[in-house]
Amino acid sequence: MDARTSRTRARLHDAVLELAAREPIVDVTAAAVCRTADVTRDTFYRHTTDPVTLLGDALAVELDDVIGDAPDGPIGVAERRLLQHVAHRADVYRGAMRPVLAAPVRSILEQHLREGLHRYAVAHPEIVPPALVGEDDLRLAAAYAAGGTVGAVEEWLRTGSTDVEHAARAVLAASPSWWLRADDPDPSKTRSTP
Incomplete structure (x- = not known):
C-alpha cells in the first residue's frame, strides 16, 4: 500500500472510531465519516462499503497489534x-451491539482470536489433548474457544464493567484447562509430544 493510501485509510479508521465512540x-453515516476524515464519498467507497465494515477494519488493525504475537507469551497475558x-474501546464495542456485536465487528474479533488460538496450539503441541488429532481438530478447538470468548466479551460489555482483571x-476459569497448560509450571499436567 502506498503512503497516500495508507494515510487515507488511517484517517478513515480514526474517523469511524471517533464517531462510533x-x-x-448503525447511526453513523458514510457522509459523517467523510466529513470527519475530510475525504470525498468516492474515496470512502474506494476503501470500504459502509461504516460498519470500516469499523471492523479499523478494529482489525488494532487487534493485529494487540494479539498478533499470541504464541510468544502465556495465554493469560494475551x-x-x-x-x-x-475496555479501551468499550464505547465503540458497546455501540456496535444490537444486542450482539454487529457481524463485521464480531467476525473480526472472532477471526483474530481463532487465528491466535490456533497459532498458540501449534506453538505449544504439548498442551493439545490426545483426542485432538490433526489440523482440522486444532482449528475446530480454536474456533470453539474463540466463539466462547467473543460471547463472554459481549456479556462483559453488557455489564458496563471495564474491570479487565x-x-x-x-x-x-471458564476455559478448558488444556489451553492453560503451557502457562502452568507443573510439567506433569502436560502430555509429551509424539
Whole structure:
C-alpha cells in the first residue's frame, strides 16, 4: 500500500472510531465519516462499503497489534491484552451491539482470536489433548474457544464493567484447562509430544 493510501485509510479508521465512540455504529453515516476524515464519498467507497465494515477494519488493525504475537507469551497475558483493548474501546464495542456485536465487528474479533488460538496450539503441541488429532481438530478447538470468548466479551460489555482483571479471571476459569497448560509450571499436567 502506498503512503497516500495508507494515510487515507488511517484517517478513515480514526474517523469511524471517533464517531462510533459517540453514537451507535448503525447511526453513523458514510457522509459523517467523510466529513470527519475530510475525504470525498468516492474515496470512502474506494476503501470500504459502509461504516460498519470500516469499523471492523479499523478494529482489525488494532487487534493485529494487540494479539498478533499470541504464541510468544502465556495465554493469560494475551487474554488480558485483548480485554484491555476492548475496555479501551468499550464505547465503540458497546455501540456496535444490537444486542450482539454487529457481524463485521464480531467476525473480526472472532477471526483474530481463532487465528491466535490456533497459532498458540501449534506453538505449544504439548498442551493439545490426545483426542485432538490433526489440523482440522486444532482449528475446530480454536474456533470453539474463540466463539466462547467473543460471547463472554459481549456479556462483559453488557455489564458496563471495564474491570479487565475480573473479566480475565472469569474467562480463563471458564476455559478448558488444556489451553492453560503451557502457562502452568507443573510439567506433569502436560502430555509429551509424539
